[in-house]
Amino acid sequence: MTRPLIEVRDVGRVFRVRSGLLGQPKRVVAVDGVSLALMPGEVMGVVGESGCGKSTLAKIILGLLEPSEGEVLIDGRKLSGMGRRERAQLIQPVFQDPFSSLNPRRRVRDIVALPLAAQGGISSAEVKSRVDRMLERVGLDPSMGERLPAQLSGGQRQRVAIARALVMRPRIVVCDEPTSALDVSVQAQILNLLAELRREFGLSYLFISHNLAVVEHVASEVAVMYLGRIVERNDAESLFRDPRHPYTKALLASVLTPEPGLGIPETGLGETMPDPANVPPGCRFHPRCPVAIERCAQETPSTQKGDSGLVECHLAAPA
Amino acid sequence: MSALLEVEDLEISFGALDAVRGASLEVRRGETHCLVGESGCGKSVTALAVMGLLPSNGARRAKRLAFDGKDILGLDEKGMSRLRGDRMAMIFQEPMTSLNPAYTVGSQMAEVLIRHRGASKRAALDRAAELLARVRITSPGMRLGQYPHQLSGGLRQRVMIAMALMCDPELLIADEPTTALDVTVQAQILRLLADLQKDLGLAILLITHDLGVVARTAHRVSVMYAGEVVESSPVDRLFHRPMHPYTRGLLSCVPVPGKIRRDQPLGSIPGMVPHVTRGFEGCAFRQRCPLTRPDCAGPIERRHPDPDRDYLCQIAPNEMAAP
Numbered sequence: 110m111t112r113p114l115i116e117v118r119d120v121g122r123v124f125r126v127r128s129g130l131l132g133q134p135k136r137v138v139a140v141d142g143v144s145l146a147l148m149p150g151e152v153m154g155v156v157g158e159s160g161c162g163k164s165t166l167a168k169i170i171l172g173l174l175e176p177s178e179g180e181v182l183i184d185g186r187k188l189s190g191m192g193r194r195e196r197a198q199l200i201q202p203v204f205q206d207p208f209s210s211l212n213p214r215r216r217v218r219d220i221v222a223l224p225l226a227a228q229g230g231i232s233s234a235e236v237k238s239r240v241d242r243m244l245e246r247v248g249l250d251p252s253m254g255e256r257l258p259a260q261l262s263g264g265q266r267q268r269v270a271i272a273r274a275l276v277m278r279p280r281i282v283v284c285d286e287p288t289s290a291l292d293v294s295v296q297a298q299i300l301n302l303l304a305e306l307r308r309e310f311g312l313s314y315l316f317i318s319h320n321l322a323v324v325e326h327v328a329s330e331v332a333v334m335y336l337g338r339i340v341e342r343n344d345a346e347s348l349f350r351d352p353r354h355p356y357t358k359a360l361l362a363s364v365l366t367p368e369p370g371l372g373i374p375e376t377g378l379g380e381t382m383p384d385p386a387n388v389p390p391g392c393r394f395h396p397r398c399p400v401a402i403e404r405c406a407q408e409t410p411s412t413q414k415g416d417s418g419l420v421e422c423h424l425a426a427p428a
Numbered sequence: 429m430s431a432l433l434e435v436e437d438l439e440i441s442f443g444a445l446d447a448v449r450g451a452s453l454e455v456r457r458g459e460t461h462c463l464v465g466e467s468g469c470g471k472s473v474t475a476l477a478v479m480g481l482l483p484s485n486g487a488r489r490a491k492r493l494a495f496d497g498k499d500i501l502g503l504d505e506k507g508m509s510r511l512r513g514d515r516m517a518m519i520f521q522e523p524m525t526s527l528n529p530a531y532t533v534g535s536q537m538a539e540v541l542i543r544h545r546g547a548s549k550r551a552a553l554d555r556a557a558e559l560l561a562r563v564r565i566t567s568p569g570m571r572l573g574q575y576p577h578q579l580s581g582g583l584r585q586r587v588m589i590a591m592a593l594m595c596d597p598e599l600l601i602a603d604e605p606t607t608a609l610d611v612t613v614q615a616q617i618l619r620l621l622a623d624l625q626k627d628l629g630l631a632i633l634l635i636t637h638d639l640g641v642v643a644r645t646a647h648r649v650s651v652m653y654a655g656e657v658v659e660s661s662p663v664d665r666l667f668h669r670p671m672h673p674y675t676r677g678l679l680s681c682v683p684v685p686g687k688i689r690r691d692q693p694l695g696s697i698p699g700m701v702p703h704v705t706r707g708f709e710g711c712a713f714r715q716r717c718p719l720t721r722p723d724c725a726g727p728i729e730r731r732h733p734d735p736d737r738d739y740l741c742q743i744a745p746n747e748m749a750a751p
């Protein structure tokens with residue numbers, strides 16, 4: 110059997126946040142008992158509402174944040190025991206905001222070269238040629254290398270971020286909302302580029318987005334997060350065709366497809382908003398769930414595994 | 429009956445930058461008119477110009493700008509401020525630009541009614557609570573006493589809507605009211621706006637760059653590109669038979685749930701929006717347009733494929749192949 114490229118085992122992360130002047134510090138449960146596996150060549154989409162823990166999970170997988178519990182294995186090896194250089198050769202990030210994730214005082218060329226320079230032992234001629242090739246590959250003229258990030262458009266900046274991630278030839282790229290700050294026409298250019306690069310370099314992606322249509326377009330597997338937990342997971346085709354968890358159903362029903370005449374859907378979710386500092390007992394979704402029964406408020410549903418998917422709900426069967 | 433809001437040939441400039449170059453649109457009572465287009469195409473400044481709220485370095489000219497049949501182009505600041513918040517109200521792209529962090533939700537909402545209608549504080553607060561309930565905020569009494577930063581993004585946006593409704597406006601301009609929100613909250617807020625429109629006969633000018641929002645809320649759509657309205661159409665025909673090459677490109681860019689072909693690239697528009705400065709001639713889309721031809725660099729004709737639609741392009745409707 111092939112080994113997963115990323116294996117997340119029961120990972121949790123709690124933040125302690127001080128609230129008010131004399132309040133007790135609050136425990137914010139950002140990620141809670143998450144397990145997942147990314148197989149080579151796959152694109153795992155992670156979806157869920159703002160604050161459900163997507164970025165926290167991404168940072169843990171990138172080794173930028175320590176988990177409070179559980180462990181992450183990259184290519185079969187423990188992330189916690191891995192050095193920075195070794196990690197950089199395996200896994201690289203592309204973040205949402207190209208405006209803040211690029212150093213504003215450095216030229217594009219130096220930004221892209223930085224991961225190579227950090228490795229050491231590569232001649233400057235080699236660095237230059239690899240940077241030029243990578244800039245060209247992401248659709249930037251090598252002369253753009255002399256510019257500062259402020260002199261580029263949002264889409265061009267995201268291309269720089271992609272070039273920086275790929276110049277090391279990693280095997281995994283973690284994309285956290287890579288197109289959320291971009292216009293739809295630029296989003297399409299970037300998504301097409303990511304798809305080409307994946308084929309060309311044999312990459313695997315962890316792809317985080319709150320745009321479900323984008324995830325449906327790029328992902329082969331999808332994990333749905335709610336208040337820090339993965340409440341449903343399946344291959345993309347099945348998940349979008351046949352969602353099982355009531356939250357997944359509500360999420361998919363809320364998507365406004367560009368089809369006139371269909372009106373605006375009723376989500377059935379009510380007014381309460383999820384609060385990671387105050388995770389409800391029982392099923393954490395029950396205060397908003399349109400089909401909740403008494404049991405949901407008392408008993409935490411266990412993870413049910415099916416042929417292809419998993420789901421956490423008293424009333425749903427896994428796919 | 430004439431439209432509630434009439435904008436004809438609006439031009440907005442900031443120094444040498446021509447941000448809007450001859451935009452025309454109308455919003456009727458009970459109708460949602462969506463203004464759609466990419467970042468920087470001039471949507472927000474168009475709205476600000478209508479409200480008389482352009483920043484001081486911006487200049488506005490128009491052939492006609494009328495509200496309820498009366499000219500507002502010549503209105504002084506005093507006259508405009510009497511209209512604003514009263515007969516026409518706006519929800520801004522940045523909620524925090526119109527919510528003052530130093531005052532409670534209640535006092536900010538009440539202030540609108542006290543200023544425009546001379547209402548008593550008590551009556552104004554009652555009205556505020558009623559509207560918070562109307563935008564389906566639970567325990568409105570408590571919310572009135574809270575400060576903006578104590579509310580979630582979704583709640584803040586509802587407060588903005590409630591505040592805009594304090595004086596029963598006839599026209600509501602909403603600039604990206606749901607862009608920063610989750611899809612579930614977005615659906616809730618757009619439903620709310622649609623319900624309010626039905627109950628109150630509101631005219632809504634809704635600014636967005638989300639084609640899903642456009643399809644589901646608009647009666648009429650104006651597509652902007654580089655400061656011009658390049659296409660204007662009833663919503664169903666815009667989606668079923670887009671005319672302008674830019675509109676066509678835009679529609680092909682978005683993945684449509686249920687019609688996704690994972691093995692195929694998305695449609696895309698190559699290149700970038702050009703910088704348009706004074707003296708620019710021809711079609712601003714021509715460097716990116718798959719159909720461009722030499723005369724696209726000259727003056728462009730506005731075409732009328734149907735009596736109620738138009739688009740700005742050198743190619744006549746009968747020469748334009750089906751998309």
Ligand SMILES: Nc1ncnc2c1ncn2[C@@H]1O[C@H](COP(=O)(O)OP(=O)(O)OP(=O)(O)O)[C@@H](O)[C@H]1O
Pocket residue numbers: 124125126137138139157158159160161162163164165166319385
């Ligand atoms: N450094 C931190 N300190 C305290 N709380 C944090 C920190 N980072 C994240 N959180 C909290 O953890 C929760 C999950 O945040 P996270 O950024 O992972 O969500 P997300 O799913 O990425 O949301 P979004 O879609 O808005 O980006 C939130 O409640 C957030 O406020």
Ligand SMILES: Nc1ncnc2c1ncn2[C@@H]1O[C@H](COP(=O)(O)OP(=O)(O)OP(=O)(O)O)[C@@H](O)[C@H]1O
Pocket residue numbers: 442445447465466467468469470471472473474483485486521637
């Ligand atoms: N105060 C200002 N001074 C100078 N230029 C401005 C000012 N406000 C806007 N502009 C310019 O006018 C043009 C139109 O801006 P506008 O804010 O209307 O865009 P928009 O269509 O609302 O974009 P977005 O979707 O990003 O909100 C842009 O080129 C912008 O840079």
Ligand code: SF4
Pocket residue numbers: 672673674711712713714715717718719720721724728740741742743
């Ligand atoms: S005028 Fe010419 S360049 Fe512009 S959209 Fe029409 S065909 Fe394309």
Ligand SMILES: [Mg+2]
Pocket residue numbers: 163164165285
């Ligand atoms: Mg995030």
Ligand SMILES: [Mg+2]
Pocket residue numbers: 471472473521603
């Ligand atoms: Mg704007």
